[in-house]
Ligand code: KG4
């Protein structure tokens with residue numbers, strides 16, 4: 001008897017541990033444990049602490065989603081094979097290999113950024129292919145043309161800091177906690193976004209790449225020359241956020257036009273930023289492109305997107321014992337569609 005496919009997804013690439021189940025009916029259950037409290041004292045992710053906490057949390061999270069979904073029969077497992085922190089990735093890879101062996105089901109290592117690119121498909125009204133995706137997280141800033149599953153063209157990316165990293169560093173300079181993005185945007189709400197004329201990096205040059213390190217330096221100089229009161233700091237935060245948002249909006253509009261597409265998807269943690277959402281929505285109305293945001297829980301790291309990716313690539317899953325693989329650096333453009341991968 002042919003069993004209906006149900007894929008267990010496992011995510012452990014950075015500081016979130018997550019599990020999810022995805023089947024023909026869509027997402028059956030998902031659960032996330034955030035390690036923010038563990039890393040907060042250090043002002044950033046401590047890789048060894050991340051790995052140890054993944055080990056503690058992953059099996060209970062898997063049991064949790066299985067119970068929530070009524071213990072369905074799992075037919076395959078997808079785990080994040082990369083990119084990410086190698087020790088953290090190895091936890092998910094080993095657990096996936098172990099569960100695969102124990103349940104006698106095939107296992108597939110998937111690309112974390114492909115998960116982010118496909119995450120809007122988890123929503124009730126998903127975008128049709130093709131679309132341009134802006135991926136903005138703590139580790140990545142990318143514009144990608146998505147023609148279909150496994151058909152990705154990187155249009156532009158950050159040459160230095162990722163946007164989330166720039167938010168986190170600016171927040172740290174302003175004495176705000178970790179992760180800094182949400183704290184900085186709260187402070188920005190009190191300030192004047194026109195108070196400082198910070199650079200809009202690379203907006204006046206052609207191309208779709210980004211650079212945020214100059215902006216970081218400008219923030220540092222503004223703090224040094226008088227950013228000590230709360231009002232002054234709020235002005236710096238607001239002006240910084242405005243420079244980032246305007247840069248991202250300009251590049252997104254340029255990418256949609258250059259790719260000749262009508263849809264823009266925004267994914268990754270910075271996609272939760274309210275100013276960015278509002279400015280992109282406004283630009284979409286003016287330029288005539290449709291805008292899609294996964295819900296905030298699917299913008300940040302989660303296993304629902306990994307289970308979904310595994311489900312869409314289930315023809316690639318092969319039975320048998322698989323090695324636990326972790327690939328810290330892995331280019332999106334090396335991926336191929338599931339049909340051609342299964343044939344090769
Ligand atoms: O995708 P994500 O959860 O994790 C990875 O980096 O993979 O993104 C986290 C990043 C952090 O840098 C955080 O400061 C930023 O997203 N972030 C925000 C906001 N919420 C999260 N940045 C600006 N505004 C926000 N509201």
Ligand code: ZN
Pocket residue numbers: 112116137268300301
């Ligand atoms: Zn991510």
